Amino acid sequence: MxxxxxxxxxxxxxxxxxxxxxxxxHKSVVAFNPSNWKPEEANKLRKTILDQIVFQGTPPNWRTFPTKDETIDCIETGHGYQIEKLRLEILPDFWIPALLYQPHLPKLHKPRPAVLSVNGHVGPLGKSIEFVQRRCINLAKRGITTLHLEWLSFGELTDPNYTHNRLAYLDLCGVSGLSVFYLAMRGGLDFLWEHPFVIKEKIAMTGLSGGGWQTIFLSALDQRITVAIPNAGYIDISNRLTHASDIGDLEQNPNDLLTLADYTHLTALLSPRPALLIYNHQDDCCFVADRAKPAIYDLVKSIYPTPNNFVFYKNISPGTHNYDEDNRKQLYYFLCKHFDLPMIQDGDLELESEVLSFEDLVVGLPDKTANFKTIANKIMHQKKLExxxxxxxxxxxxxxxxxxxxxxxxxxxxxxxxxxxxxxxxxxxxxxxxxxxxxxxxxxxxxxxxxxxxxxxxxxxxxxxxxxxxxxxxxxxxxxxxxxxxxxxxxxxxxxxxxxxxxxxxxxxxxxxxxxxxxxxxxxxxxxxxxxxxxxxxxxxxxxxxxxxxxxxxxxxxxxxxxxxxxxxxxxxxxxxxxxxxxxxxxxxxxxxx
The missing domain is CATH 3.40.50.12270 (Rossmann fold)
Known part of the structure; x- marks a missing residue:
């Protein structure tokens, strides 16, 4: 035979x-219909997503864990701002390195607007990648305090057990792996919220790619973010089904999310707060602008009470997956408008000599650090009898x-x-x-x-x-x-x-x-x-x-x-x-x- x-x-x-x-x-997911959107039910949806998706199965103390911060060093740049090296403890022994860019002028200790700046999939350079430094420095020179977080799997967090899809180790144990990502970005927001010289009513969030995903996810669920500017961060399920490059990692596709809300719903949860959605014309990574606009922006704009607060921008130059000068220009303009700040100039300020090396910006981690594997092992031991x-x-x-x-x-x-x-x-x-x-x-x-x-x-x-x-x-x-x-x-x-x-x-x-x-x-x-x-x-x-x-x-x-x-x-x-x-x-x- x-x-x-x-x-x-x-x-x-x-x-x-x-x-x-x-x-x-398609039979299992909830579709967004602007005519059925009820703003008065937005808080209920936020709570349901947090309870049933983000913190599903997590120990009770995770959700209330107080973010702890340690200041490691401070770089006096001599250019009108300083860079504080921080690390944030978001769970026991789980540390996130961060950089706080603080303006000096006219004086350091003055309440200011703030931006929570977050990374995408930027590779080993992490928080030191040039376009991020340029963004943070420009914001500081415009009088905006900026906290930039290292992201799991990049920069100083490149241990294999920070790899994004290893959040599945927690999922396997019945604990939402997404929660760690959420706590990491929420920890940054907690820090800014408690900072004595940050104006609580003026905290924005922005990032490219995975940073755009972080921006929509935290901004939708935490109203302490008052202005949201995601760049090429997300799209709806229909596009993800037909364009594999739009799918992303596990944190972007958490268990059961679409039974409650698609990313269109999350965008609607930004209302009535100002939001600028940046997408790129010929994005060579994901979420091409001409697909994102009808899928996200066009569906949500009708529910915004103040249309000028909800803006879509399609980047043409260079039009690739970027947060380069043109996109940064849109960021500066939008923030200055909604934070009531004077426009210094439309584009980037000159700062060629101010971009620092990876080594210059290393924060450092304690000898004992938690990661997806160590947390999963602890959970396995605790939950075995259940x-x-x-x-x-x-x-x-x-x-x-x-x-x-x-x-x-x-x-x-x-x-x-x-x-x-x-x-x-x-x-x-x-x-x-x-x-x-x-x-x-x-x-x-x-x-x-x-x-x-x-x-x-x-x-x-x-x-x-x-x-x-x-x-x-x-x-x-x-x-x-x-x-x-x-x-x-x-x-x-x-x-x-x-x-x-x-x-x-x-x-x-x-x-x-x-x-x-x-x-x-x-x-x-x-x-x-x-x-x-x-x-x-x-x-x-x-x-x-x-x-x-x-x-x-x-x-x-x-x-x-x-x-x-x-x-x-x-x-x-x-x-x-x-x-x-x-x-x-x-x-x-x-x-x-x-």
Whole structure:
């Protein structure tokens, strides 16, 4: 039997799969309708997002943790401002380096407007990158106190356990990983709010890219920000579904957010405060201006009571992903207008000699610092005794929706392979093998593997030689069953932010296939065999939810425990569906994952 020939004959409609994923997401998310927007309910929405999304599952003391600050050094520049080196403790032992640019003229100790300046994905230079320094210095010379925060994974925070998608370690433990990002930027706002020489009614926030995301997220949920100026930071779910470059990282797609609010809703939450939305004409990263304007600005502008307070700016020169002079000019003008400051000049001030090196701006961290891994390990220990073994708990964690095989499409000329279409529109691929010349009722093996059919060839051959029948299956997001134009990790995070769980779909498919095969082929007992980290967990969970007889599954290359994902520092991108919110507590209640 030519096993590889049969495998290669199987075709999957990945375009159709992509459409099915889009439909599932669109059915699950809340759409923004300006005619239904009720300003009087804005605070309720803010509270719900904070309670159910940002601080979901977090220890109570996280939300109320008082930001602590330490002044490390001060640079007297001799150019009319000073730079204080600070670090902020946002959780126990979790420190964020920061730079405070303070104007001297006409005197240092005078109440002033302030800007919370935040980074995007700027690489190893972090807070020392030139365009950020230019922005902060120009603001200081215009009489605006500016606090610029280091962002996780960049600059002084480049330890791998600050990598953004490692927030999934916390999600796995049932604690919102987004909360750490939120507390980091809120910590900066807390510092400015308590600063004796900051005018509380005049605190703005701005940043590019990930800094634009930080700006919309904190400004929408914390009204202490009185002026918001995000630059190329976000877009709605429809654009993210059709443009993979718009998707971003896990913090930008937090669990369940879109069941309450899309980024259009977050933009509406800025009202009636002044907001300048900057996007770039030919952005070579994400969120192109001509897509963002109809998706975000045009929908929200009608709900603004003062239209001049809500402005869209499309940068043409250079029009790429930037916070260069033209965009900075828009920032200065908008701030001076709404902070009632005199315009010094439209563009940047001359300051070539004032841009400092990375080393000059190093703040330094304590010897003991927390990160995503250390926090996750602490949570694992604290929450282990709280684990629940109830099937209903598992179904909730997986957002489990039972499904059934609605259609079988054969692509092999002898009917030995094809795709299974489920009633939710998702697909799985299959190949069927029977031992030649063997009419005895031997075992039937259902075989699943992370890497798909080609990784199963040896196992298929071995079972056929033993006289067993084999149904090899590629489940959703394994093997070739991946939607066109989008990665497995991006698919998983978009499902999760829409209130769905990719792992739940995978488990439901396997349960459905077991029922289908048993019914169609009158097989009383099946043996389930898995190969790989992901399918090993899928098999165990399916066994708990499958009502028919099923022998103990055989598993190869499986995790010894879900804790391995954290302890071995496995990246989210390697097995994204396993980082299912709160799954670790359920699995920890079992004696093992084997």
């Amino acid at each position: 030519d096993i590889q020939h049969i495998i290669k004959s199987v075709n999957v409609d990945t375009d159709g799969l992509r459409s099915a994923v889009h439909q599932l997401i 684990a629940s073994q109830l099937p209903s708990k598992l179904q909730h964690i997986l957002r489990y929706q039972s499904t059934s095989v609605s259609q079988v499409e054969l692509t092999h000329q002898k009917g030995k392979g094809g795709q299974l279409i489920f009633d939710n529109g998702l697909l799985a691929a299959f190949c069927q093998f029977r031992p030649e010349g063997n009419t005895r009722d031997n075992d039937t093996i259902i075989l699943i593997a992370d890497q798909g059919f080609m990784s199963m060839v040896t196992e298929i051959e071995n079972h056929l030689n033993m006289g067993n029948s084999v149904l090899a299956v590629e489940l959703f997001l394994t093997g070739q069953v991946i939607p066109t134009g989008i990665s497995v990790s991006h698919t998983s995070m978009l499902l999760s932010t829409s209130g769905l769980r990719a792992l739940g779909f995978q488990v439901a498919q396997l349960v459905s296939i077991l029922h289908w095969y048993r019914y169609v082929y009158k097989s009383e007992e099946l043996i389930l065999e898995s190969k790989g980290r992901v399918t090993g967990i899928i098999a165990q969970l399916a066994k708990q939810l499958y009502s028919g007889p099923l022998e103990n599954n055989m598993a190869k290359d499986q995790l010894s425990s879900l804790q391995d994902l954290i302890n071995k520092e496995i990246e989210y991108e390697q097995c994204p569906t396993l980082f299912c919110f709160d799954l670790l507590r359920y699995m920890s209640s079992k004696s093992s994952t084997g």
